[in-house]
Amino acid sequence: MKAEYINPFLKSVTSIIEQTTNEKPVMGKVFLRDGYPYTTDEVAIFVGITGFLSGQLVISLPMACACSIAALMLMEEKVYELDEYAQSAIAEMGNMITANATIGLSEIGCICNITPPSVITGSKMEISSPQKIRTVVIPLTLGDSKIEVNISLIETAELATGSNR
Amino acid sequence: MGEKKQIGELGRKLPVDKLIAGDKLFDEVRGNTGGQLFMAGEVISENDIKTMKNFGVENAWVYFSDDMKTRLEPSESSPTFQTIFDDIEKDIDSLRGAVSPQSKLEPPAVSTSKTTFEAPTPATPFQQQSQKKTKQFVRSAKMKIDKVVAGMALAEEVRSISGAIIIAADTILSQDQIDRLVELGITSVFIETCDIPKELDPLRKKTVIVVDDSLFFRHMFAKMLYRMGMLVCGELKSGEEAINSALIYKPDLLVVDIHLPGIDGRDVIKKLRPRLPNTKFLAVSSHKDRDTIIESLKSGAHDFIAKPIQWDTLKPRLLKLFPADQAASSQR
Numbered sequence: 001m002k003a004e005y006i007n008p009f010l011k012s013v014t015s016i017i018e019q020t021t022n023e024k025p026v027m028g029k030v031f032l033r034d035g036y037p038y039t040t041d042e043v044a045i046f047v048g049i050t051g052f053l054s055g056q057l058v059i060s061l062p063m064a065c066a067c068s069i070a071a072l073m074l075m076e077e078k079v080y081e082l083d084e085y086a087q088s089a090i091a092e093m094g095n096m097i098t099a100n101a102t103i104g105l106s107e108i109g110c111i112c113n114i115t116p117p118s119v120i121t122g123s124k125m126e127i128s129s130p131q132k133i134r135t136v137v138i139p140l141t142l143g144d145s146k147i148e149v150n151i152s153l154i155e156t157a158e159l160a161t162g163s164n165r
Numbered sequence: 166m167g168e169k170k171q172i173g174e175l176g177r178k179l180p181v182d183k184l185i186a187g188d189k190l191f192d193e194v195r196g197n198t199g200g201q202l203f204m205a206g207e208v209i210s211e212n213d214i215k216t217m218k219n220f221g222v223e224n225a226w227v228y229f230s231d232d233m234k235t236r237l238e239p240s241e242s243s244p245t246f247q248t249i250f251d252d253i254e255k256d257i258d259s260l261r262g263a264v265s266p267q268s269k270l271e272p273p274a275v276s277t278s279k280t281t282f283e284a285p286t287p288a289t290p291f292q293q294q295s296q297k298k299t300k301q302f303v304r305s306a307k308m309k310i311d312k313v314v315a316g317m318a319l320a321e322e323v324r325s326i327s328g329a330i331i332i333a334a335d336t337i338l339s340q341d342q343i344d345r346l347v348e349l350g351i352t353s354v355f356i357e358t359c360d361i362p363k364e365l366d367p368l369r370k371k372t373v374i375v376v377d378d379s380l381f382f383r384h385m386f387a388k389m390l391y392r393m394g395m396l397v398c399g400e401l402k403s404g405e406e407a408i409n410s411a412l413i414y415k416p417d418l419l420v421v422d423i424h425l426p427g428i429d430g431r432d433v434i435k436k437l438r439p440r441l442p443n444t445k446f447l448a449v450s451s452h453k454d455r456d457t458i459i460e461s462l463k464s465g466a467h468d469f470i471a472k473p474i475q476w477d478t479l480k481p482r483l484l485k486l487f488p489a490d491q492a493a494s495s496q497r
Contacts, residue, residue, distance in 0.1 A: 016473065019473050019475065020473050073381065073473075074381070074384065074385065074388075075385070084380065085380065085381065088379060088380040088381035088384070089381040089385075091379075091381070092379050092381040092382065092451075092472075092473075095451055096451045096472055096473055099451040100451070102452075103452065103453065103454045106454065
C-alpha cells in the first residue's frame with residue numbers, strides 16, 4: 001500500500017475527531033498490522049471504499065469512548081448506551097472521516113466512493129480478509145481512551161489480478 | 166397561569182394524575198422522594214392537567230426552578246427538607262441518564278423507588294468535558310406530533326417535556342400548524358426550552374425543513390435550529406419527501422443534504438427554488454470538495470456548509486440568510 005494513500009486519512013482522522021469532540025486526539029506511531037485476523041475493541045465503525053481503491057476503514061474504540069463521543073456529537077449530557085441516535089452519531093463520524101479522506105485521494109488522482117457506514121458492537125470481534133489486504137493502523141489517544149483506525153486498501157486493478165501487495 | 170416563570174433544570178417525570186395543581190401550592194414544591202407527587206400550580210395548572218388527560222397523556226416532566234431550590238433550603242421548621250431535595254436531585258440525575266434520546270419517544274416506566282436506579286459510574290475527564298459542554302442542551306425532547314398540545318396559552322415557554330407526551334405552547338406550534346404537519350405525514354417534532362440569545366431574533370420562529378438521510382444530522386440540525394429559535398417542522402430523509410413537503414409547507418429555510426438516496430439534494434433545490442421564491446436553501450454535505458460546493462451553489466442553493474456543522478459556523482451563516490432588517494417579513 002502506498003503511503004500517499006494513507007496521508008489523506010491521517011489528516012482527516014485528526015481533523016474530524018477534533019471537530020466532532022472539540023478535543024485534539026494524540027496520534028501514536030502508525031504501523032502495519034502483522035496479518036489477519038485482528039481483534040477490535042467493543043465498538044467498530046466500518047466504512048467501505050470502492051473505486052480506484054478497494055477496501056475499508058475500521059475504527060475500533062471502547063464502548064465508553066464511543067458513548068462519550070456520541071454524547072458530544074448529540075449535545076447530550078451523557079449517553080449511557082449506543083442507541084439508535086448514538087450509533088447514527090458515531091457512524092456519521094466514520095462517514096465524515098472517510099469522505100474527507102477520499103477528497104484527499106481524489107487530489108492525487110484516486111477517485112473513490114464510500115459505502116454507508118455500519119456500526120458493530122461486541123467483544124473480541126475478529127476481522128478477517130480473504131484477500132489479505134494489508135492494514136495500516138493509526139493509533140489515537142482521546143482523553144484516556146485508545147482508538148485504532150484500521151485502513152485496509154488495495155488498488156482495484158491490483159485486486160482483480162489477485163495481487164495484494 | 167399568571168406571570169411567566171423560570172423553569173429550572175431540575176425535573177423528573179411523573180404520572181399526570183399525581184401532579185398537584187392549585188394556587189395554594191404556588192410557593193413551595195411539596196414532594197416526597199418516591200416520585201408520587203410534587204409540583205406547584207405555577208408550573209402546571211389544574212386546567213393543564215385536564216387537557217393532558219384529554220389527550221391521553223399519562224406522564225409529564227416537571228421542573229424545579231432555581232428560586233424554588235432556594236426556597237427549599239433547610240429551615241428550622243423543616244430540617245430534613247434539604248435531604249429530601251438532595252435525594253430527589255440524585256434520582257433526577259439517574260432518571261435523566263436512563264432516558265436515552267430514542268426512548269424519549271415512548272414514556273419509560275416511572276419508578277417509585279430510587280433504589281432501582283443504577284449509580285452513575287465516575288466520569289473520565291473526557292466524559293466530564295462532554296457533560297460540561299453539553300449541559301446547556303439537556304432540556305429538549307422529540308415528541309410525537311399528535312401529542313403536541315397547542316392553544317394552551319402557555320406563554321413563551323414549553324412547560325413540560327417528555328417522550329410520547331406532551332405540551333407545546335401555542336407560540337411554538339399552532340393547532341393549524343400541527344394539523345398541516347399531520348397531513349404531511351410528519352410524526353414528530355423537536356421541542357426545546359432554552360434561552361435564545363437576543364442576536365438570534367431574526368431567526369426566531371422561522372420555519373425549517375431538514376432533509377438528510379442521516380438520522381444523526383437530522384437530529385442535530387433540529388436541536389441546533391431550535392436552540393436558535395427556529396421552528397423545525399419537518400425532519401425528512403429523502404428528496405421525494407422534501408419536495409412534497411416543502412411545496413405544501415413553504416418553509417422559510419430548507420436545509421438539504423446534497424447526497425441523498427433517490428433524488429439528490431441538488432435536484433431537490435433545482436426543482437423547488439423556482440417554485441418557492443421566499444425560501445432560503447442551505448446545502449450541506451460531508452463532501453466539501455470544490456466540485457460539490459460549486460454544483461450545490463449552481464443548483465440554486467443560497468449557501469453551502471460542510472459537515473460536521475458546528476454552532477459557531479451555522480449561526481453567522483443563518484444570520485446572513487435572514488438579516489435583521491428582514492426579520493419582520495414573512496412569506497405567510
